[in-house]
Structure formats: structure tokens, C-alpha cells
Amino acid sequence: MKKYLKYSLVLITLVSFYACSNDDSKQEEIVVPVKDPSITIKLASDFTVQRYNVVEIAPEVTLENAEGKTPAYQWSVKVTTKDGAVKDSIIGESKNLLFITPKAADYVLGYKVTVDKIVKEASAKVTVSETGNTYTAKALKLIDYLPAPNYAMESYATKEESLQAVQTSLNEESSVYLGTFGGYIVTAFDHTVVNAYGQRDFIVQMEMGSATVKYSPVSIAVAYDANKNGKPDENEWYEIAGSEYYKSTTVKNYELTYKKPNATATPVTGTLSWQYDTAYLPWTDNKNASGNITRTNTRRRSNYYPAWVGDSYTLKGTKVFIPTKDVSDGAGTSYNVGTFDWGYGGIKDPSIDISWAVDKEGKKVHLPGVDFVKVYVPTFTALGSSDLLMSIFKEVSDLNFQKK
Numbered sequence: 467m468k469k470y471l472k473y474s475l476v477l478i479t480l481v482s483f484y485a486c487s488n489d490d491s492k493q494e495e496i497v498v499p500v501k502d503p504s505i506t507i508k509l510a511s512d513f514t515v516q517r518y519n520v521v522e523i524a525p526e527v528t529l530e531n532a533e534g535k536t537p538a539y540q541w542s543v544k545v546t547t548k549d550g551a552v553k554d555s556i557i558g559e560s561k562n563l564l565f566i567t568p569k570a571a572d573y574v575l576g577y578k579v580t581v582d583k584i585v586k587e588a589s590a591k592v593t594v595s596e597t598g599n600t601y602t603a604k605a606l607k608l609i610d611y612l613p614a615p616n617y618a619m620e621s622y623a624t625k626e627e628s629l630q631a632v633q634t635s636l637n638e639e640s641s642v643y644l645g646t647f648g649g650y651i652v653t654a655f656d657h658t659v660v661n662a663y664g665q666r667d668f669i670v671q672m673e674m675g676s677a678t679v680k681y682s683p684v685s686i687a688v689a690y691d692a693n694k695n696g697k698p699d700e701n702e703w704y705e706i707a708g709s710e711y712y713k714s715t716t717v718k719n720y721e722l723t724y725k726k727p728n729a730t731a732t733p734v735t736g737t738l739s740w741q742y743d744t745a746y747l748p749w750t751d752n753k754n755a756s757g758n759i760t761r762t763n764t765r766r767r768s769n770y771y772p773a774w775v776g777d778s779y780t781l782k783g784t785k786v787f788i789p790t791k792d793v794s795d796g797a798g799t800s801y802n803v804g805t806f807d808w809g810y811g812g813i814k815d816p817s818i819d820i821s822w823a824v825d826k827e828g829k830k831v832h833l834p835g836v837d838f839v840k841v842y843v844p845t846f847t848a849l850g851s852s853d854l855l856m857s858i859f860k861e862v863s864d865l866n867f868q869k870k
């Protein structure tokens with residue numbers, strides 16, 4: 467015998483049982499109705515934190531009758547617009563909120579959980595206080611620096627000396643040469659740059675070149691000091707996946723090893739007059755390729771290799787293809803160089819949204835903000851007589867900085 471119980475609700479659970487008797491075996495199936503989902507939120511009413519610091523707001527959300535359904539979460543904060551109107555501005559879409567703000571004030575957060583058409587809301591107050599510190603918009607503290615080969619290599623004797631000199635350059639707001647592929651600089655802010663919801667958060671300024679002098683765009687990686695030890699730890703780094711990141715020409719985990727030029731070797735002149743030494747600086751990569759960086763005639767007195775790193779060194783990162791075109795009929799004296807759309811420094815709009823950060827598998831991560839920014843050269847190409855296509859770093863600064 468079969469019996470159906472009909473309800474206006476959606477039926478999603480099926481319960482079967484078997485009724486047996488001595489002389490007969492019958493199957494009885496009863497469909498049990500399911501109730502509307504119900505949502506219970508437990509959220510503390512008050513939180514306190516200092517500005518530029520993160521407070522985790524983790525409500526307890528209990529769902530009933532919601533098997534197989536994905537709840538949607540939304541956090542908002544009340545914002546007073548210029549004309550005095552109060553409106554809700556969305557600041558998060560995950561269950562828990564990592565709340566951080568540049569401004570000391572009282573904030574009222576709204577929280578909304580939605581399952582199907584059922585909506586449950588809660589709110590909490592966050593009191594954000596001053597820290598007593600003064601902050602600067604720019605990332606002025608040097609954490610690390612290692613340039614790739616370039617014709618403007620400084621002649622530091624030790625790593626320490628190179629770091630001291632580059633720290634001085636940052637303080638004086640003068641430029642820092644990064645060279646070609648893999649050359650990098652890591653700088654720290656004196657505060658956590660807030661990942662503003664739906665907005666770009668910081669900007670990377672590079673020397674932009676001119677009609678005749680070309681520079682490479684740069685890739686960016688960010689670290690949030692999650693363990694608060696004041697250092698960017700290996701597992702705290704995430705790459706900004708810009709416009710080129712998912713392209714088939716992009717090579718992840720690329721490694722280039724540069725070898726110290728032999729100072730006593732006779733230069734191997736090329737067929738073009740600018741090719742002073744075509745065997746100057748040997749390199750190998752982790753894709754079984756190898757070659758030599760040519761020392762150009764103009765730069766024949768320059769040293770391209772960092773004296774303080776030993777006989778060889780390896781630089782790593784995501785390698786990005788940049789289109790270049792010799793427009794001098796093969797003479798190697800004039801080039802057009804392409805650019806990237808978004809998510810890099812040294813391009814038309816070098817402003818960065820922290821929400822573009824991805825993990826090592828290329829999956830998006832959510833960071834409440836960043837403390838450290840690494841800028842490195844993702845391209846490896848030369849422009850004939852104009853030498854290696856390289857990058858020159860200027861500064862990184864917070865786009866939503868609030869002095870007070």
C-alpha cells in the first residue's frame with residue numbers, strides 16, 4: 467500500500483520503512499513534509515578595537531531545516547553621506563567579518579543571513595579608538611631587496627650595505643633599480659592598509675619612462691601580518707592576480723639563475739655594433755632553457771651583476787610575457803613595448819585591490835588588509851641597444867589613508 471501525504475511546502479526528505487508480517491511482505495513509503503528553514507543568530511552586541519587593527523566578528527549561526535542549502539551572508543555599516551543621509555554600505559559577504567577601519571569612531575554593523583527567502587538580521591556596535599601613533603601613507607620601511615641584473619647595478623660589498631643604501635633611498639624618496647626578471651623590493655607600512663570592500667586599496671609607483679625609454683610593468687605580492695610578528699612569513703604571501711595572471715603565456719613558479727660574468731673573458735662581439743659582449747652574463751632557468759645577457763656597447767663599462775651575492779643567484783616568481791617589437795628593421799635600436807591592463811605597477815593605472823590576491827593554487831583569498839608589499843619584475847626580455855627591459859621602483863602608498 468502506498469500513501470502520499472500532500473503539503474504545500476517543498477518536499478525534500480524521503481523516509482522509507484518496511485513493514486513485514488509472517489505471511490505477507492509489503493513496502494510502505496511515507497513522504498514527510500519539510501518545514502521552512504529557520505535561522506538563529508547569536509552575535510555579541512559590542513566590540514572594541516583600535517584603528518588599523520583587525521577585530522574578528524564571529525557570530526554563531528544555527529540553521530534548521532536547511533539541509534543542502536547555502537546561506538548567504540552580508541555585513542554592512544551605516545555611513546553618513548556628504549548630504550547627511552545615512553545609508554548602509556556593504557563591507558563583507560562571508561560568515562565572519564574581519565573588521566578594520568582607518569578612522570576612530572563608533573560603527574553600527576548590520577548582519578544579514580539569507581536562506582531561500584528567509585532572512586534574519588542582527589547588529590553589533592564596534593567602538594574604534596585611537597592608537598596614539600601617527601602614521602604615514604607610504605610604505606617606507608625596507609624589509610628586503612635584491613635586484614636582478616641591470617646596467618645601473620650599484621657596487622655594494624655586502625647585503626647589509628645594499629639594504630642600508632636602499633633604506634636611505636626610500637627615506638629620501640629616490641628611485642631603486644630592480645633590474646630584469648625577479649629583481650624585487652619588499653616594503654612595510656607602519657599600519658595595516660585596509661582592504662576596503664569593492665575598492666582599490668594601494669598604489670605602486672614606478673618610473674614610467676618616455677617615448678624612447680621603456681620600462682617593464684611589475685608584479686605585486688602582498689602579505690598580511692596574520693601572526694603579528696612584524697615580519698612577512700613565507701605562508702603570509704599572496705600574489706595579486708592581475709590581467710595577465712591566468713593567460714596561457716604566463717609561467718608560474720619560474721626560476722632564473724644568473725651567473726657572475728667572468729671579468730677576464732674576452733668579449734664576444736655580435737654582428738650588430740651595439741653587441742659589445744653577447745656572452746657576458748650567462749643564465750639558466752628551471753625549464754631547461756639557458757642563454758646569455760648581452761652587454762651593450764653603451765654600457766660596456768657598467769657592471770650588471772650584484773657583487774654581493776656570490777658566483778650565481780636565483781630569482782623566482784611568475785613570469786609574464788610582454789610583447790615587444792623591433793621597429794628598426796632588425797637593427798635592434800628602436801622598440802615598441804606593450805603593457806598590461808590592470809593589477810600591476812608601472813602601467814597606466816597601478817592601483818591595486820587587495821581582493822585580487824590569490825594563493826599558490828591561484829584561488830582567491832580574503833585578506834582584511836596588508837602590511838607588506840613585494841614588487842618584482844615579471845618579464846625577461848632585452849631591447850637591443852637599449853639593453854635589458856627593466857623596472858625602477860619609486861614607492862607604494864595607501865589609497866584610503868586617514869591621518870586622523
Ligand SMILES: [Ca+2]
Nearest residue numbers: 661662665820
Ligand atoms: Ca579592496
Ligand SMILES: [Ca+2]
Nearest residue numbers: 691695697699
Ligand atoms: Ca608575520
